[in-house]
Amino acid sequence: MTQNHGFDTLQIHAGARPDPATGARQVPIYQTTAYVFRDADHAAALFNLQEVGYIYSRLTNPTVAALQERVAALEGGAGAVCCSSGHAAQIMALFPLMGPGRNIVASTRAYGGTITQFSQTIRRFGWSCSFVDFDDLDAVEAAIDENTRAIFCESIANPGGYITDLDAIAAIAQRAGLPLIVDNTSATPYLCRPIEHGATLVVHSLTKYMTGNGTVTGGCVVDSGSFDWSTSDKFPSLSAPEPAYHGLKFHETFGALAFTFHSIAVGLRDLGMTMNPQGAHYTLMGIETLSLRMRQHVANAKRVAGWLETHPAVAKVTYAGLPSSPYADRVARICPKGAGALFTVTLKGGYDACLRFVDGLKIFSHVANLGDTRSLVIHSASTTHRQLSEAQQIAAGAAPDVVRISIGIEDAEDLIADLDQALNRA
Known part of the structure; x- marks a missing residue:
């Protein structure tokens, strides 16, 4: 080849x-x-x-x-x-x-x-x-x-x-x-x-x-x-x-x-x-199905991130695929097929709300991984970025009030419903 x-x-x-x-x-x-x-x-x-x-x-x-x-x-x-x-x-x-x-x-x-x-x-x-x-x-x-x-x-x-x-x-x-x-x-x-x-x-x-x-x-x-x-x-x-x-x-x-x-x-x-x-x-x-999966990952991420941006419990969504992102102009030049399926959400309820949100999800798996066909979630400040100072966490985009979301290839409506019930509970 x-x-x-x-x-x-x-x-x-x-x-x-x-x-x-x-x-x-x-x-x-x-x-x-x-x-x-x-x-x-x-x-x-x-x-x-x-x-x-x-x-x-x-x-x-x-x-x-x-x-x-x-x-x-x-x-x-x-x-x-x-x-x-x-x-x-x-x-x-x-x-x-x-x-x-x-x-x-x-x-x-x-x-x-x-x-x-x-x-x-x-x-x-x-x-x-x-x-x-x-x-x-x-x-x-x-x-x-x-x-x-x-x-x-x-x-x-x-x-x-x-x-x-x-x-x-x-x-x-x-x-x-x-x-x-x-x-x-x-x-x-x-x-x-x-x-x-x-x-x-x-x-x-x-x-x-x-x-x-x-x-x-x-x-x-x-x-x-x-x-x-x-x-x-x-x-x-x-x-x-x-x-x-x-x-x-x-x-x-x-x-x-x-x-x-x-x-x-x-x-x-x-x-x-x-x-x-x-x-x-x-x-x-x-890898044989990489392009098929990535297209679905991106489509789902755009849909879910757009919905999250309107939720009253959410203060901020960092997804570059949103028109509101300060990095939206880089998508067409650096990632022309989409901004990926990884982003964070900042919750108005802070650290404790993040923990309740993660524990309340049912379809999303709480794991220290990303990029799976399954949708995944983690509170980085208490796990993957726990060894960093708060200043380092904030600089890395993993502040205490932030949750990382990796969107999978499930039905987007099911993911939104799961996020909605967990956010309301948090």
Whole structure:
């Protein structure tokens, strides 16, 4: 398959070929740890990165490889590497770029777990992060210094459904000679293709919309293949000789696939954040219906968000698909097929009303997830963003009086009825 095919064709066929041994049409689950080498020379060539093939399933697996090819095709990337979760994908994206004393600049509007990972956990590696309001372009530019190695944001931010002006942020990254990493989990490549807006790397929690059925945890990093890793000395992991491979230079050797090969040959080899083949199989099946699901998600979200905006118990709805949203003008440019299905509502009754509202819902599931076919709800300030200060919660769009809603693909009238009875009870 080529990227010239339409999205609906790619989501079914990219990476999937009839199994040469059996003719099986669906991608088989290659549930194996290791692979037999043809001979000693073949084994040596694989370990020297002189030949592409399968060695050990911590590194490469045919089922996972099919998924990698499919996600890369949908995003318009040169290559991709899958891993165990969305959080793992973020570390995998940063790993070849960073070093002790280096930093990243990230949007304040991000998933609470990401804020914790970037503000706390990565410090153990000697990395740091500056959080900036990405609507303040001057502040983004000012936060970059000689030790900055990446800029990070979400296309549609979790939890508030805020849409990032990717074109403007990409222009800043380009002027600074830095890669732009975009988390495209909430949008999926059906609604937004960040590489077309200047992103260098795209990360996904495949756990969410890409799989779509709440059965898998998985992550993916898609490489645009467009960044010149050798234009400066900032990225020695990709441009300088690699001691573990007899001085091989990844960018010089692999060109547009340098980041992808490094993430497999070094990242998965040493970090071991591997995706299992059964999980990859479930995600491949989920992606086959991605466009159908996303169209229904968006249609339902517009209907439900519009209704919520008129409810007397609701102070605010953050959905960018509403004409009242300050980010409505970005939808046509960044997410032309819709603003997604994730947003927040601010309740006039405050924190306690939010808890009563969540407990009163019957169709909506109260879970720490999003992007399921089922409609989901969570009070972020008491759960996913609990570790943050109130100021950080407010900056992230998860204030104490805010509830996050992920709209599923059920009948919209049933969702509205459920929300109505729970709001009245709250």
